[in-house]
Amino acid sequence: MKRPLLTSSLLLGAAGALFLLFNSLQGCRPRTVEAAVGGDAASRTYVKPGAYDEFYNLVSGGFSGQVAVYGLPSGRLLREIPVFSVDPESGYGYSEETKGMLSTTQGFIPWDDSHHPELSQTDGVPDGKWCFINGNNTPRIALIDLGTFRTASIIEIPNSAGNHSSPFTTGNSEYVVAGTRFSIPMGDESSRDVPIKTYKENFKGTVSFIHPDPETGKMNIAFQIKTPGVNFDLSHAGKGPSEGWFFFSCYNTEQAYSLMEVNSSQRDKDFIMAVNWRMAEQLAREGKGKRVPGKHHSNWWNHHTHSAESTVYEDVLQLDPKEHPGLLYFMPCPKSPHGCDVDPSGKYIIGSGKLAALIPVFSFEKMKAAIAANDLEGDYDGIPVLKYESVLHGEVKKPGLGPLHTEFDANGNAYTSMFVSSEIVKWNVQSLEVLDRVPTYYSIGHLMVPGGDSKKPWGKYVVAYNKITKDRYLPTGPELSQSAQLYSIEGDKMELLLDFPTTGEPHYAQAIPADLVRPREVKFFKIEENQHPYAAKGEKETRVERKGKEVHIYMTTIRSHFAPDNVEGVKLGDEVYFHVTNLEQDWDVPHGFAIKGAQNAELLIMPGETQTLKWVPGRVGVVPYYCTDFCSALHQEMQGYVRVSPANSTVPLTAYTVSVDAEL
Amino acid sequence: MNNAQARKSISRLVVWGMVLTMVACGGSEKRTTPPGTTAPAVPEPNATTPAKELYTAADLALADVDQGMAAKGKATSEMKCTACHSMGENRIVGPGWKGITTKREPAWIMNMIVHTDAMLETDPEAQKMLEECLVRMPNQNLSHDEAREVLEYMRTL
Numbered sequence: 001m002k003r004p005l006l007t008s009s010l011l012l013g014a015a016g017a018l019f020l021l022f023n024s025l026q027g028c029r030p031r032t033v034e035a036a037v038g039g040d041a042a043s044r045t046y047v048k049p050g051a052y053d054e055f056y057n058l059v060s061g062g063f064s065g066q067v068a069v070y071g072l073p074s075g076r077l078l079r080e081i082p083v084f085s086v087d088p089e090s091g092y093g094y095s096e097e098t099k100g101m102l103s104t105t106q107g108f109i110p111w112d113d114s115h116h117p118e119l120s121q122t123d124g125v126p127d128g129k130w131c132f133i134n135g136n137n138t139p140r141i142a143l144i145d146l147g148t149f150r151t152a153s154i155i156e157i158p159n160s161a162g163n164h165s166s167p168f169t170t171g172n173s174e175y176v177v178a179g180t181r182f183s184i185p186m187g188d189e190s191s192r193d194v195p196i197k198t199y200k201e202n203f204k205g206t207v208s209f210i211h212p213d214p215e216t217g218k219m220n221i222a223f224q225i226k227t228p229g230v231n232f233d234l235s236h237a238g239k240g241p242s243e244g245w246f247f248f249s250c251y252n253t254e255q256a257y258s259l260m261e262v263n264s265s266q267r268d269k270d271f272i273m274a275v276n277w278r279m280a281e282q283l284a285r286e287g288k289g290k291r292v293p294g295k296h297h298s299n300w301w302n303h304h305t306h307s308a309e310s311t312v313y314e315d316v317l318q319l320d321p322k323e324h325p326g327l328l329y330f331m332p333c334p335k336s337p338h339g340c341d342v343d344p345s346g347k348y349i350i351g352s353g354k355l356a357a358l359i360p361v362f363s364f365e366k367m368k369a370a371i372a373a374n375d376l377e378g379d380y381d382g383i384p385v386l387k388y389e390s391v392l393h394g395e396v397k398k399p400g401l402g403p404l405h406t407e408f409d410a411n412g413n414a415y416t417s418m419f420v421s422s423e424i425v426k427w428n429v430q431s432l433e434v435l436d437r438v439p440t441y442y443s444i445g446h447l448m449v450p451g452g453d454s455k456k457p458w459g460k461y462v463v464a465y466n467k468i469t470k471d472r473y474l475p476t477g478p479e480l481s482q483s484a485q486l487y488s489i490e491g492d493k494m495e496l497l498l499d500f501p502t503t504g505e506p507h508y509a510q511a512i513p514a515d516l517v518r519p520r521e522v523k524f525f526k527i528e529e530n531q532h533p534y535a536a537k538g539e540k541e542t543r544v545e546r547k548g549k550e551v552h553i554y555m556t557t558i559r560s561h562f563a564p565d566n567v568e569g570v571k572l573g574d575e576v577y578f579h580v581t582n583l584e585q586d587w588d589v590p591h592g593f594a595i596k597g598a599q600n601a602e603l604l605i606m607p608g609e610t611q612t613l614k615w616v617p618g619r620v621g622v623v624p625y626y627c628t629d630f631c632s633a634l635h636q637e638m639q640g641y642v643r644v645s646p647a648n649s650t651v652p653l654t655a656y657t658v659s660v661d662a663e664l
Numbered sequence: 665m666n667n668a669q670a671r672k673s674i675s676r677l678v679v680w681g682m683v684l685t686m687v688a689c690g691g692s693e694k695r696t697t698p699p700g701t702t703a704p705a706v707p708e709p710n711a712t713t714p715a716k717e718l719y720t721a722a723d724l725a726l727a728d729v730d731q732g733m734a735a736k737g738k739a740t741s742e743m744k745c746t747a748c749h750s751m752g753e754n755r756i757v758g759p760g761w762k763g764i765t766t767k768r769e770p771a772w773i774m775n776m777i778v779h780t781d782a783m784l785e786t787d788p789e790a791q792k793m794l795e796e797c798l799v800r801m802p803n804q805n806l807s808h809d810e811a812r813e814v815l816e817y818m819r820t821l
Contacts, residue, residue: 524805527743538743558747559757559799583747585804633798634757661752661760 037496045486045498047074055450055511057463058117058131058144059484062505065112067133067144072450072461072511073486075500083142083151084112084135088601092151095603096577096612097532100308104138104156105295113137115164116234116508120212124171124239124455128516130217132167132176139163141178141210143217147520152301155219158294158316159186159206165232165248167210171239171455175209175222175277179232179248187293199257203229207248208316209277218300223284223317225275225327228381229255231264232273233338234405239455240346242364244278247349249333249340253380265355269332269388271380272340272351274367276327280319288324289317304531306609322382329371330380331362332388339405343414343429344455348393350429352403352416359403359416361432363393394432399425404445405508407452409459409489415452417444417464424464424487426494438494440464440485441472449489450511458513462487462494465506473501482506523587525608532610534579539563544655551576553655557591557605558583559632561657562625565640569653570617572646578603578625581610592628595642602628617644718779719771724812726770729819737810737817744804745814751821757799765819773818776801777811 047053053071056078061068065085069078086093086102093102093110102109112135119126130152131144139157144150157163157178165179183203185192194202205227212219231252238245253270256263283289294316300309321328331349339352349362369375370390377387402420409415413435416425422443426436446465450458464487469480481501488495527537536542536554542563545552551574556563562580570576580593584607594602595615603611617623627638645651741749748757764773775783776790780803783790794800806814 526805539747540742556747559802561747561757563747583744584802585744586802589802632800659750660754660756661750 041495041497044488045073045075047071047076052514054513055458055461056146056514056517057448057509057511058119059465059502059509060114060117060133060505060507061503062115062507063113064504065114065135066504067114067117067131068503068506069149070500070502071514072463073498075484075486075498077503079149080503081144081149081151083133083144084109084114084140084154086110086601089604091601091603091611091613094601094613096614097305097307098611100310101151101154101299101301103299103308103310104140104297105158105312106138109138111137112140114142114507116167117510118167118169118176119454119510119512120173121169121171121454122173124243126451126454126510126512126516128512128520130173130212131510132169132212134163134166134178136162136164136181139178139180141167141176141219143212143219145217146517147522148303150301152217152303153212153219153299155210155221155298156296157208157210157221158296159184159224159292159318160208165207165235168235168237168246168453170237170246170277171243173212173214175211177207177209177235177237177246177248179207179235180205181231181233183229183231196257199229200255203255203257205229205232205250206318207232207235207246207273207275209280216300219298221294221296221313221316223280223289223319224294225280225319225321227273227321227328228383230271234340236340236342236349236453237277238342238346238349238364239344242342242346242349244276245364246275246277247340247342248273248275249337249351250330251336251338265336267335269334270336270353271330271385272333272337272349272362273383274329274331279324279327283319283324283327284317289319291315292318294318303525304529306525306530306532306611325384326371328383329367330383330385331367331391332377332385333360333362334358339403339416341406341408341414341453344408344410344457345429346455348429350406350414350416352405354402354404354419356403357398357401359396359399359406359427360388361393361396361429362391366393367391396427396432396434399427399434400437405447407447407449407462408457409449409452410457411459413489415447415449415462415489415494417447419443419445419467424462424494426489436493438487438496440466441483441499442466442468442470446508448509448511450513453510458511460488460490461497461511462489463509463511465502465509467505469501472499524585524589525606527581527583527585527608530581530608530610532579532581534577534612535610536563536579536581538583539657542655542657544569544653546653549574551653553578555580555593556583557581557593557627557638559589560627560634560638562593562627562638562640563657564655565657566643567640567655568643568645569649569651570642570644571649571651572617572620572644574617576615576617576642578613578615579610580605580612582607584608589631590629591631591638593625594628595625596623604629617642620644620646718782719774721769721771724770724774724815726819730816731820733813733816734820735817737813737815740806740810741814741817744806748799748801755797758797758801759793761818762821764821765815770815773815774811777804777806777814778808 055072057070067081082092120130139160142154145152160180161184162181164181167176183205185202208224211222230250233249235248252264333351334356335353337351338354400418400421406416444464464485469483486498582605750760753760
């Protein structure tokens with residue numbers, strides 16, 4: 001089993017039996033997959049050769065650290081975008097230019113665990129400009145530019161440990177948030193070096209609000225709110241009437257620090273934390289916060305120099321809610337809530353208590369009234385706790401087992417994933433009535449409706465992203481790809497249409513009509529705008545230069561040759577930098593660069609771009625390099641040689657391509 | 665068909681070529697596009713070179729060589745063209761440019777630079793070059809003015 005969300009042996013032991021019980025209770029559920037799939041399912045997901053899918057589906061790779069792009073409804077994999085993990089195929093994280101994207105205060109971090117893609121929004125609706133994604137393990141947020149489908153910036157989150165509750169956006173992407181999953185001791189070294197059992201006194205949480213610059217996509221931390229020590233799980237921004245608020249689910253209000261599966265599941269209710277972010281923004285603007293230690297990197301891809309730029313910040317502006325009443329409230333929520341979702345109207349907040357046998361739906365209007373009336377059941381570590389009954393719109397009774405996440409259609413319906421009973425349950429947000437349920441194969445985690453966490457869902461489909469695959473596809477040994485299922489939600493009943501394998505762990509996803517993304521499409525980089533310091537903008541600029549032990553080769557590619565393609569005078573002990581500029585100015589003509597014995601990776605250089613591979617020759621001889629991306633009928637001729645001589649050699653450093661007009 | 669006739673027919677050929685492509689449903693039409701480079705079934709939204717705008721001789725009034733334009737054309741070609749075209753007579757990937765303007769009509773040259781794909785798909789002379797070079801000439805995305813300056817530079821060679 002891969003990455004189970006619930007590891008309680010008791011629960012899992014009971015799960016199978018309960019699954020059978022549910023089956024027998026719901027006689028209408030199809031018994032076989034064949035019966036579950038309509039006869040016209042194939043035609044409804046078939047996208048004929050050369051035609052395009054209606055939606056882009058951006059799916060996190062989970063433990064792959066990347067983001068995969070699929071087309072819907074076909075489920076075809078279009079691309080895998082390197083984000084938090086190195087990618088030897090493209091050279092991401094290996095080329096000299098891209099290394100900086102993965103720099104942190106703890107040095108170069110080559111991997112992360114990417115969970116939640118979130119599209120940038122305008123007026124509460126995904127706008128097709130960017131896609132954010134969180135890095136869980138070494139807390140970070142990345143921004144992917146949907147013009148290039150490349151990672152355009154990555155910011156490290158200080159005073160955080162496990163950036164799970166992230167990177168959900170406000171309605172105009174003023175901010176994306178980062179809530180720490182693990183609370184930790186913070187401050188100077190002596191404050192951080194404390195016994196783990198002093199959790200209650202010393203461990204604190206934070207939620208950070210990160211501002212992406214609307215023009216450049218550069219990110220900075222606008223402010224960070226210090227919270228009691230709990231685990232933050234997920235979050236969503238308010239919208240419409242609740243615009244200006246942000247809601248975070250928290251568990252482990254027991255403040256346990258060991259045997260968590262038992263000890264953090266003791267209380268009947270944990271919390272949904274409501275943050276008045278407009279107020280926090282105002283406080284920050286008025287200088288009410290305090291700058292506290294919080295060194296972090298903000299990395300940004302400069303698309304003119306084709307290189308990462310890193311800014312290092314020493315501290316962060318922190319707000320203490322105890323000094324600012326009205327900033328934070330807790331709403332009790334049964335039981336270890338996971339998903340925290342706001343319906344399209346912005347009136348209702350749904351907490352999915354993953355250990356609860358019901359789904360609570362909170363009313364924003366009632367929350368405001370309870371705050372106004374000071375209708376509290378007490379406080380938790382100094383933060384006011386509102387009364388459950390006072391803020392509750394109602395409960396969905398017996399929806400299924402293990403509710404995790406909820407997305408919405410445009411017709412007032414909600415779709416909740418049930419991990420333990422492995423199904424999607426459709427219910428009405430107003431009436432709280434369960435309308436339909438379909439099985440998933442197997443143990444669904446997140447689910448996704450196009451636009452389904454925004455103000456204006458496009459609806460049409462719901463996709464299940466599953467944790468267990470088992471028998472869905474031809475077996476491939478102990479390790480299986482994970483699975484996703486596409487269901488139509490156009491009728492009253494959900495209909496299974498398609499099942500497709502995914503890369504990594506398909507954790508969460510977003511989907512957007514392709515028409516909203518394609519107008520920003522970048523086909524190549526203009527060579528005139530290339531400001532890379534080692535660019536060769538034309539073969540005339542190709543050359544080789546020695547700076548001590550460093551040899552810099554200014555190289556170009558075009559179908560189908562390198563210039564220079566002969567280099568001599570490199571010596572053992574040299575560090576050779578191949579700065580390769582792709583002179584092509586047309587779509588879909590990358591060139592590759594690989595050299596024998598390279599201990600890093602290859603380069604894939606897009607048209608108009610310059611990328612650099614460092615190579616340290618290890619032995620004397622003539623070493624070939626070649627293009628790895630089949631580029632033309634003469635691709636197999638696209639090669640070159642470097643002559644490597646002993647350290648004391650007197651061979652002069654030269655680089656050349658023999659001219660066809662040599663006799664002229 | 666000689667060069668002149670071919671040039672005169674380009675516009676019509678392109679239009680008919682597009683119509684044929686659209687109506688070809690598994691019939692016996694001979695495809696002129698090399699395998700693997702067929703036009704997408706769905707038109708690209710920002711395709712830059714509608715084929716009907718091909719240059720004709722009437723579009724290009726050539727006077728004496730404008731040295732200022734030629735200098736600009738030289739700079740552009742050194743960035744975008746000379747990796748494949750020598751300034752001599754020999755072929756690197758594409759033909760050498762020495763004397764090229766005496767061998768080819770100016771409009772044909774302009775079309776190869778600006779409307780590269782349309783030419784490779786419809787113009788018999790362009791296709792003959794492709795058979796010889798075996799590498800499709802890339803569209804290097806020169807504007808009209810840049811292409812015109814490159815043409816002026818060619819005239820100095």
